[in-house]
Amino acid sequence: MSERAERTTDTAEPPLDSATEAFLAHRNLLFTVAYEMLGSAADAEDVLQETWLRWVGVDPGTVREERAYLVRIVTRQALDRLRALGRRKESYVGPWLPEPLLTAPDVAEDVELADSVSMAMLVVLETLQPIERAVFVLREVFDLDYDEIAEAVDKTPVAVRQIAHRARAHVAARRPRGIASPAETRAALQAFQRAVETGDLQSLLDILAPDVVALSDGGGIRHALLRPVVGVGKVARLLAVGWWKRDAERSVELVQVNGGPGLLVRVNGELDGVLAVRVDDGYVTGLYHVRNPEKLSRVDRQTAVSR
Known part of the structure; x- marks a missing residue:
């Protein structure tokens, strides 16, 4: 040899x-x-x-x-x-938000997968009991049959059907309204980015939905909202004068967060947080701002998700 x-x-x-x-x-x-x-x-x-x-x-x-x-x-x-x-x-100090993931552009093309891992949906799933959450995820997202789910959660198929029905109704009453087209999402996110970067109140009022909700998670480590802020006027003012450090060098970068649009926010060159954005009917309806540094380790690389 x-x-x-x-x-x-x-x-x-x-x-x-x-x-x-x-x-x-x-x-x-x-x-x-x-x-x-x-x-x-x-x-x-x-x-x-x-x-x-x-x-x-x-x-x-x-x-x-x-x-x-x-x-x-x-x-x-x-x-x-x-x-x-x-x-x-x-x-936990303040609202608890899911750990954001940077995802590949093709995740957004799988509408059901993107919706299931979105920050908005994960926030809704937080309102389910553990067994309800497991059954909902396995049935509605991964389409397992009731017998398979029953084995996974140690319940009878009949019980799993009842749990699935209850969880589905619970999520339906709380889930985001719908899924925007890619073109609508891009246009709304670009308009939102410009408004955020300039701090222009009127531009923010124009792009935010009347019932927009803003949540933030600092984990008691970074400054964050202690309760949700609801309504276009309150959220617009928060973004224009209260949320961003105007006396610092700040930049935002468009990214895919949990299968949807988002912004990486840097202050003086250092990662300050991730803002996941929910878009419905051409308007921003949800903002999920994660600043807890313990939840930001995944935003330096893409994470693969699949069904």
Whole structure:
């Protein structure tokens, strides 16, 4: 064997075992399930690690369908984590918002996926009980049948149907109004960006919906709103004079946040926060401003999500 061939053989990557291949094939899906249940990428990654440890200990001969089996494991782990998070959120300072993700442009093209990971939808999902949230996500987003969901959440199929009906009605009463076209979204976001950069009150009044809602999350570390601000006049004044540091060098960058439009906000060159923007019918209807630095680790790179 030649020296070159020997070097090639020595440095070749060993083949993956079947358990690893299966896990990696479904990893983005599993992350998305966990993230939609938890609203936290850091906790979703922990759940994936726990899922992996349980998966490698499973006898392959007992697995009929790898995807369903992995979803079952990740759901159970996420439910345990979600209950623990609920106790943690009780002592959280100010409103709790999901951890924002930078997503690829093609996520926005999958309308249902983009809606399911949007900040607006994740805020609505926070109002569900843990078991309701799990059932809603698995049924409405990932289209699992009731028997599969029943195995994942340790309920009967009949009980799962009832939970799904209750969760669906709850979300329908609170979910955003609709989904804007890409052209509407781009136009509204560009107008909003210009208004924010200039602090022009009239331009803000023109682009914000009458019932626009603004929320912010500083986690007790950064200054943030302690309660939602509702209504075009209040939100416009907040953006024009109260939310941004006018005495600092500030810049905003258009990005895709959780499958929708958003802005990265930098002050004196340092990342200050992420502003996810909800657009309906050509107007900005929701603003979700995350300043808690513990929730900004994912905005330096894109995160893959999938169904």
